[in-house]
Amino acid sequence: MAADKIEREIIVEAPQERVWAVLTEAEHVAKWFGDSAQVDLTPGGKAAFGWSQYDSSTHHAVIERVEAPGFFSYRWARPAGEPVTPGNSTLVEFTLTAAGPGSTRLRVVETGFTDLDVSEEERGTAVQENIDGWRAELGELKDYAEQPA
Secondary structure, eight states, rough: OOOOOEEEEEEEEOHHHHHHHHHHHHHHHHHHSSSSSEEEOOOOOEEEEEEEEGGTEEEEEEEEEETTTEEEEEEEEEETTOOOOOOOOEEEEEEEEEEEEOEEEEEEEEEOOHHHHOOHHHHHHHHHHHHHHHHHHHHHHHHHSSSSS
């Protein structure tokens, strides 16, 4: 049975307000999470994230909660190009907390893989792809956020 949860946590050597902006503002998101981004940062707002290396695939999302500058979540669709529905999406939650002077702890939790309307094998693939994806993308977020603004 596929896991239902991915958890990652990193320390970013940047103030929480900087990490919040990098995480939630489209012009910053497009620098570390794919190549393009649209974000309507209101509950129920739409978001889209694009990767040109994957045939210009765009993953659509719906914003769930926004509690600036400490919590942000969205539900995003799998596969690319599809609108968010209960059977094709997972929930991604970001929590930001101070980790010392000028540093931020960023925790990402993604859940809902067992609710995907796909085969068990496809669920397992989705989990592994997103484990690998979050490892890479959070590394890119860290590198980008730690650059001088």
